[in-house]
Structure formats: C-alpha cells, structure tokens
Amino acid sequence: MDAPTSKPEQNAADAFLQGGASLRNASGPYFGSYGGRWMPESLIAALDEVQDTFEKAKADPEFIAQLNDLNKNYSGRPSLLTEAKRFSQHAGGARIFLKREDLNHTGSHKINNVLGQALLAKRMGKTRVIAETGAGQHGVASATAAALLGLECVVYMGAEDCRRQALNVARMQLLGATVVPVTNGSQTLKDAINDALRDWVTNVENTHYLLGTAAGAHPFPAMVRFFHEVIGEEARAQILEQTGKLPDAVCACIGGGSNAIGLFHAFLDDSSVKIYGFEAGGDGVETGRHAAAITLGRPGVLHGARSYLMQDEDGQTVESHSISAGLDYPSVGPEHSYLADIGRVSCTPTSPISAASATNPSRTPKRWTRSGSCAALKASCPPSSLPTPWPAPSRWASALPKARQTPRRSRSS
Amino acid sequence: MSENTASKAAAAIDRAKAEGRAALIGYLPAGYPDVQASIDAGIALARNGADLIEIGIPYSDPVMDGPVIQAATTEAIANGFRVASVFDVVAGITAVTDAAVLVMTYWNPVMRMGVDEFSRRLAEAGGAGLITPDLIPDEAAEWIEASDKYGLDRVFLVAPSSTPERLEMTVKASRGFVYAVSIMGITGTRQAVSGSAEKLVADTHAAGAERVCVGLGVSTPEHVREIAAYADGVIVGSALVAAVRDGGVDAVGKLTKDLSAGLRREPAQA
Amino acid sequence: MGQRLTEGKADPSEVSIIVNLSGRGDKDVETAAAWFDMLDEDGNVKGTTLSTRAPKGPAERSAAEEQRSTEEQN
CATH class of the missing domain: 3.40.50.1100 (Rossmann fold)
Incomplete structure (x- = not known):
C-alpha cells in the first residue's frame, strides 16, 4: 500500500464558502479532478440515456410526486431522528x-436510491434490473423494488458474501430475484460490480444497472446522491x-x-x-x-x-x-x-x-x-x-x- | 483519423491491404503463463501470419473480458506478473519480427505508472501504441498528448451502440486504426459473428476512418473470412489464449496459420 | 469525536452530533457476537446449540441425511 498522499490545504472549503459559492448540487461529471466516465465505449450510450432520463425526471413534478409518495407510503419516510x-x-x-x-422498509438507507432508479428504469422502458451487493442490503432493496414495480431482477454477490449472508440470499430469492454468486477475482463486492458491468454491457438493451453506491461513472455519483x-x-x-x-x-x-x-x-x-x-x-x-x-x-x-x-x-x-x-x-x-x-x-x-x-x-x-x-x-x-x-x-x-x-x-x- | 506517417499499425494494415487481404491481429496476455512464454507465443503469432500483435496487460478488474482471458490474466498476476514486464514482452517480439506490437490495457495501470512515463517506455521498447478498452477520447487528453509526443498509435473502440457523433469524435481521436466491437458484450468465443459488425464498420468508414478492424467473438477461420470481406483487419483474442492454455506455443502457431487462411478477400475458388 | 467537540465547553450538552444509522445491522450480528466473545468455535451462541449460521436448506438437509444413511449402511 502506498503512503498517504498529502491533501491540499485544509482551508480551501472555507474559502469556497466565503466566496459565496455553494458545495451543494454539484452535477458532475467531475468533482474537482474526480469522477468522469472511465468506461468502455459500449456503455456510453446507456450512461447518456440514464443521464438524460434522470435529468428530465428530476425536473418533472409528476416524477418527484411519485417518488415522494413511495418514500412516504412505501419506505416509511421521514425516518426518525432519535x-x-x-x-x-x-x-x-x-x-x-x-x-x-x-x-x-428493507432495513437500510439503500431503498431511497433503489426506488428512484427503479422508477427511472421503468421510464426508460427497461424490463430487467441488475445490481451488485456486498452484505445484501442493496440486493434486498433492489429485489424489493423490482418486485414492487414488476421488473426482473438479478443480483451479483461475491461467493464469500453469499456464504456469510445466506439469509439475505434467501430473502432476495423469496422476493423473486436471481442471486448470482461471483467466483471471479477476490469474490467480493468489487468483483460483483465487475460481473454486473459485464452483464450490463451484454444486455444493455433491456437492462438497467441499479448501482448501489454514489460511485461509478457519471451520472451515477450525482444521481445516487440526489436520491x-x-x-x-x-x-x-x-x-x-x-x-x-x-x-x-x-x-x-x-x-x-x-x-x-x-x-x-x-x-x-x-x-x-x-x-x-x-x-x-x-x-x-x-x-x-x-x-x-x-x-x-x-x-x-x-x-x-x-x-x-x-x-x-x-x-x-x-x-x-x-x-x-x-x-x-x-x-x-x-x-x-x-x-x-x-x-x-x-x-x-x-x-x-x-x-x-x-x-x-x-x-x-x-x-x-x-x-x-x-x-x-x-x-x-x-x-x-x-x-x-x-x-x-x-x-x-x-x-x-x-x-x-x-x-x-x-x-x- | 489523425494521420501520422510513422503509424506502425497503419503501415502493417496497409502492407496486408497491398497483398489484397485484411490484416490479422492476434491478442495474447503478457506474462501468461510467464513472461518468456508470452514472448515466444507472440513470435509464433508473427511468424504464422499475424500482421499486428496485441499484448494485454493483466489487470485485477478486467470488466470487458470473458472467462478465458480472465482466467489467463488472473493466473499471470498470481504468477507474479509486473506491469513493467510488458515492455520486455514488446521488445522481445519486435526484436525478431516485423509485426506491429500494440499494448491493450485497462487505464489504471498506465495512470499509476504515469501516462508520459508509460508512453516513453513503450516507444523505447518498439511498441506501436495502445488499445484502450476503458478509456474514451473524452477522458484521454493526457494520453493524446503523450502519444503525439512519442509517436504512438491510439486505438479507441467503437461499438454498435455508438452514436454518429461519437463515431466521428472517436475516429478523429484515433490513430493507426479504429477497433470496432462486433457485438454488445465481452470477450469470448461465439458461434457466429454478430450482424451488427458489418454495419458498424461501414458507419465507421463513413465517419472518416481509413482503417477499421473488428474484434470480440472472432475465433474460427470462417469468422475471419466473413469479416475480412468488409473490414481492414480481424482481431482474434480468446481463441488464441485458449490455444496457449491447451497447447502452448505450437498450438498458437497452428491456430494462427489456420486463421490467416481466411484473410483473402476473394474466395479461394474464384 | 464527542469528547473532542466538547473539549473546553462549559456545557457540553450544548454540543449536538448527528450520526447516520445507515441500516439495521442484522448483517453484523455475527461479527458483534464474536466481538463480545459470545460464540463458541462452531459459531453457536455459547452454552446453546443456537447457531448464528444460516439454517440448512432442503438440499443440504437431504444431502446430510443421505450421507448419514450411507454411513449406516456401511
């Protein structure tokens, strides 16, 4: 492992704020020198489609109302502050x-993003969603949203994680999802994402990749944050x-x-x-x-x-x-x-x-x-x-x- | 397509064209099963009919690769492959053959070494340039600068899903040739070559590309014959890697010879 | 973190901190039980046969039964 790299001076954020600029709502694709789209060309059209659909939906009162309704009456939001x-x-x-x-609902924050993206998948006319999961929280949330909205769902999960979280595997299966144990590489979350990307590039025509974290290629970081x-x-x-x-x-x-x-x-x-x-x-x-x-x-x-x-x-x-x-x-x-x-x-x-x-x-x-x-x-x-x-x-x-x-x-x- | 008289890849494709055939491009991972064996296999490729050789850098997260190449590159890394060895493989092949040798790499290893440093060492080793499966021209400013500086080819990919605007932009950014992905998917042998490949090659030519080569799922002399009829080059990967795995250098030589039989544009009986 | 933020404050209860409780933590129960030394070597809660491991599914159960009957036959 490398030695830690030195971070730029710590007052930059203060300067940012004093200058009256906002750190909120950064839209990507770049956050400073980070972010972007380091992706195969095969997936660029799909990323563009997701971005376009997301931006239109964000500005569409009907979509926001639909999301708010699900958050309130399905997820149980607002969540308490205890x-x-x-x-x-x-x-x-x-x-x-x-x-x-x-x-x-489903026991974690993951449902917020999953409902948003699953609605977008429907808007794009996709009939199938795929997801990666580590411990299973995102997989369970994805399987749940797919069941709610009538989408086929395939979840990639490291083989080691499948063993450790067998109950979550069963839970996803009970919700109608297919769980694929990933035996490539280190058999953990990053390899589950690799296999999900391989699936996406192959089936992109009818499939949305429901990425579970605020990482990945633009627009995922900005979109997942939004939800x-x-x-x-x-x-x-x-x-x-x-x-x-x-x-x-x-x-x-x-x-x-x-x-x-x-x-x-x-x-x-x-x-x-x-x-x-x-x-x-x-x-x-x-x-x-x-x-x-x-x-x-x-x-x-x-x-x-x-x-x-x-x-x-x-x-x-x-x-x-x-x-x-x-x-x-x-x-x-x-x-x-x-x-x-x-x-x-x-x-x-x-x-x-x-x-x-x-x-x-x-x-x-x-x-x-x-x-x-x-x-x-x-x-x-x-x-x-x-x-x-x-x-x-x-x-x-x-x-x-x-x-x-x-x-x-x-x-x- | 930015032209450069020094483009080794373009020169190799043009030599094949002058012989009335498409070029054969063979892929092998560096360091599989070890560095010397990958040099020997590369030489066997060149001596049995490959015009260009694509040397892959084994990488921990090869999202565009199917099981055969994944297994090989995982084994190479487990056997202690180091990224800098790729320059030894390139130099080892270019020292004794005329084939143009390109390196195929996911972007992070290049970024980690430093784009300029990597480019300098590749040029010193006699390499022709880079094929970059997860680098699109939009993110490639540093690489475009370095490849100009060291006279290296920049092979970007186009896919059946690429829009006309993106085709044009990618063609402009490329040098040597443009890599047309025959199918939406990952590397691996397939029964048939997708029908979308021919249209993509035509569209890429129309967007201004002089040389378009087709890869992904190409594994038999019949596939080669089919693609050679409309493309400037044919790229074979997984089938050759499987040959290394199952039969070593001799099997690579034999398969290359069989594949190159399909390159002539005119059917044999004509 | 709380100690650092309250350092030198006359009334530390003036300091408030929000912690995001991102999920229910079922997935971490086995880890926590191990941390608090509550498990024996087989992953059972000490002094019980209550396992933190997932129960055997029908396929595994029948495989286990088959093996047992084979052993009995031999």
Whole structure:
C-alpha cells in the first residue's frame, strides 16, 4: 500500500464558502479532478440515456410526486431522528442524535436510491434490473423494488458474501430475484460490480444497472446522491426542531459513501457544521487489510470514476477489508474524494488496532473506533453495563469469524 | 483519423491491404503463463501470419473480458506478473519480427505508472501504441498528448451502440486504426459473428476512418473470412489464449496459420 | 469525536452530533457476537446449540441425511 498522499490545504472549503459559492448540487461529471466516465465505449450510450432520463425526471413534478409518495407510503419516510440520551456519557456529554435509516422498509438507507432508479428504469422502458451487493442490503432493496414495480431482477454477490449472508440470499430469492454468486477475482463486492458491468454491457438493451453506491461513472455519483439527499434534508429540519439550532457535527460511515453523501449534502454549505466520515480500518491500517481508500489510497480509476483507490504500485486494485460486511469497497465515491481534498469532510479510518493505541485524547476516542466498522452501528448498541472492557486486539483476532482469519491473497506491499 | 506517417499499425494494415487481404491481429496476455512464454507465443503469432500483435496487460478488474482471458490474466498476476514486464514482452517480439506490437490495457495501470512515463517506455521498447478498452477520447487528453509526443498509435473502440457523433469524435481521436466491437458484450468465443459488425464498420468508414478492424467473438477461420470481406483487419483474442492454455506455443502457431487462411478477400475458388 | 467537540465547553450538552444509522445491522450480528466473545468455535451462541449460521436448506438437509444413511449402511 502506498503512503498517504498529502491533501491540499485544509482551508480551501472555507474559502469556497466565503466566496459565496455553494458545495451543494454539484452535477458532475467531475468533482474537482474526480469522477468522469472511465468506461468502455459500449456503455456510453446507456450512461447518456440514464443521464438524460434522470435529468428530465428530476425536473418533472409528476416524477418527484411519485417518488415522494413511495418514500412516504412505501419506505416509511421521514425516518426518525432519535436522541441516544444514555450515549452522551460516552461522548463527553455531547447530545447524540441518530438518523434512523434502519427504520426504512428493507432495513437500510439503500431503498431511497433503489426506488428512484427503479422508477427511472421503468421510464426508460427497461424490463430487467441488475445490481451488485456486498452484505445484501442493496440486493434486498433492489429485489424489493423490482418486485414492487414488476421488473426482473438479478443480483451479483461475491461467493464469500453469499456464504456469510445466506439469509439475505434467501430473502432476495423469496422476493423473486436471481442471486448470482461471483467466483471471479477476490469474490467480493468489487468483483460483483465487475460481473454486473459485464452483464450490463451484454444486455444493455433491456437492462438497467441499479448501482448501489454514489460511485461509478457519471451520472451515477450525482444521481445516487440526489436520491439520498432526503436523509440530510430531513435530519437538518428535525435537529432544528428538536434543538433549535444546527448540529455541531454530522457523521457517517463510508464504504462507497452513499449514506454519507446523502446525510452530508444538506450540511455542506453550513460552515459551522463539521462533517466526519469514518472509513473501515479493517484489521488496522498498519496491516494493509482495511478499506480506508480516502485516508490511505491514491487517485486512480475503478468502475468508471477517478477517485481515491486502494491500489498497489502497478495500479492493480488491492483487496479491501472491513469487519462490517458492506464497507468492503476499495474505492469511494468521487465527490467524497473531492470533499476530503478541500477539507470539507474529515475522514478517519476506524479499527480495533488503532483503538487500542488511542490513548492520546486528541485522537479518535475509543468508543468510536472499537469495532473498526460503522460508527453508526456502534452508536446503535451501547453496552448495557459501563464501562465495557474492550477486548484486546489479540482476542479480537481469535474471535473473528473463521473465514476472516484465512489469509487472503493480497498484492499489498 | 489523425494521420501520422510513422503509424506502425497503419503501415502493417496497409502492407496486408497491398497483398489484397485484411490484416490479422492476434491478442495474447503478457506474462501468461510467464513472461518468456508470452514472448515466444507472440513470435509464433508473427511468424504464422499475424500482421499486428496485441499484448494485454493483466489487470485485477478486467470488466470487458470473458472467462478465458480472465482466467489467463488472473493466473499471470498470481504468477507474479509486473506491469513493467510488458515492455520486455514488446521488445522481445519486435526484436525478431516485423509485426506491429500494440499494448491493450485497462487505464489504471498506465495512470499509476504515469501516462508520459508509460508512453516513453513503450516507444523505447518498439511498441506501436495502445488499445484502450476503458478509456474514451473524452477522458484521454493526457494520453493524446503523450502519444503525439512519442509517436504512438491510439486505438479507441467503437461499438454498435455508438452514436454518429461519437463515431466521428472517436475516429478523429484515433490513430493507426479504429477497433470496432462486433457485438454488445465481452470477450469470448461465439458461434457466429454478430450482424451488427458489418454495419458498424461501414458507419465507421463513413465517419472518416481509413482503417477499421473488428474484434470480440472472432475465433474460427470462417469468422475471419466473413469479416475480412468488409473490414481492414480481424482481431482474434480468446481463441488464441485458449490455444496457449491447451497447447502452448505450437498450438498458437497452428491456430494462427489456420486463421490467416481466411484473410483473402476473394474466395479461394474464384 | 464527542469528547473532542466538547473539549473546553462549559456545557457540553450544548454540543449536538448527528450520526447516520445507515441500516439495521442484522448483517453484523455475527461479527458483534464474536466481538463480545459470545460464540463458541462452531459459531453457536455459547452454552446453546443456537447457531448464528444460516439454517440448512432442503438440499443440504437431504444431502446430510443421505450421507448419514450411507454411513449406516456401511
């Protein structure tokens, strides 16, 4: 793995804001030097069609009304903003509010984007949608939306993820989707995306690729963000109602970064609000087994976008590792790379190893780094008796599910 | 198409044309099964009738490749292939044959080495240029600059889905030849060549391309004969890779000889 | 993060933070159970036969039964 590249000076975002320019609604294809369309020519016409359909739909009150109706009466939006009162004592007394995307239908934020794109697929006259999934959240959401709208659905899922998340595989199948276990390459999320792209280029005439994160070729990053913006818009109104002021900070976990960009977007122009993204530290950033693309990757192209990427010195993608299935993506949405570069979003890898050595209070507190996965996940399940003794890293290693202990082929150096 | 008298790929296609036939372009992955074997296989290609040779860089995420090429490139990487070895493969083939040798690569390995650095080393190795399956001219400013600087061919792809505007733009940006993807899909052998290929070649010629070569799914002498009737060159990939896998250098030589029999535009009995 | 943001504040409860709870986390239950040392070597919740692994499907079940009957025959 390469040494971290230095980020441009941290005041660029302030300058941006002082100049009166907005960081919101960036339409792509580029976010600074990131984004674009690093894609085979065969798919360019399809990307153009998606972009054109999306832009027309966005400006069509009927489409927006249809989407709002589904969000309200199908997904169950708005999702709650719940204060985790007992959690404050672990956070220096700060009040912690949870944006409850877990309460949406299908159990995650993924449904926001899936409903939007599935409606677009119908508008384009496509009869089939394909999707990739890591842990299964996006796959389940896609299968659900396809069932709702009468579309054929095929979900690509790494063979290893299929084994670990067998119940989600069954759930997708019960919803009528076909789940294809992917045995190519590293058999994880990025390989599932590769196979989905191969399917798309072959069947593009009747198929829409329902990409699940704010990454990939233009228009996906801007489009996926648009469908998730509702998270931040609701949260901003809810916190104003509950506390009478804007929050001091907002934070989210970042794999590809769709839930994060959805929350962050509403706050990008509120210069008083600090924004934090947590990347998966995996077994510890020192080990090279992590998914901290922004913190430790360097710019490259994967799946159609230029963005921070975990790659070796030959430009081969390095396998990512996360304790939380679903954050296992070796790159990140291009807008996140840009926002990190200009200093608007601070990104930190979280892992049990760094937690063990985080005695310096200026570093990320232990509470937030204990599982090396999603900060939000931790906040949702504070231990009942306090203080909880944190397992030592060695015990953590032995407690890992067996598959994770097997050394996997890695080109990281 | 930007013209450059130094275009090695154009010269190789024109030599074939002067002989009254289409050019044969054979694809092999660098470092499969190892670097020396890929050089030997490339030489066998050239000595048995290939006019141009396309050397692929094994890459971790080959989204345009089917199972045969994926398996080969995955094995090459597992065997320790390093990107810089591709220059040894190119130099090894150009040292002993007249074939024009192009490198086919996904873009990230080039970007990682640095586009200028990669181009300089490719030119030094005697390479003709690059075929770039996931780089469209819209994103290629750096590569266009470097390829002009080092006199390298830029082979971009066109597909049955390309609009007339995109065909014209891609033809303008290309040098050497334009790679016409015969079918919407990925590499791999197929029973029949898609009917969309002939129309695409005609459209690409009409958009101003002097040389258009057809690839994807071409695996038999019959396919070659069919395509040679309307295209300037015929590109064979997976079938040759399977030959390396199953029979090594000798099998590559034999298949190349069989394929090149289909190149003549006039049917044999005429 | 909360500690850092509340550092030096007279009233830390003036500080508020929104955390995006992106999903339900069913997928992470096995990982969390392992973290809290709740599982035995077979992936069962300690002291029980309750497995965190997915239940066997009909195909697997019949394969297992077949194997058992073969073993019995032998």
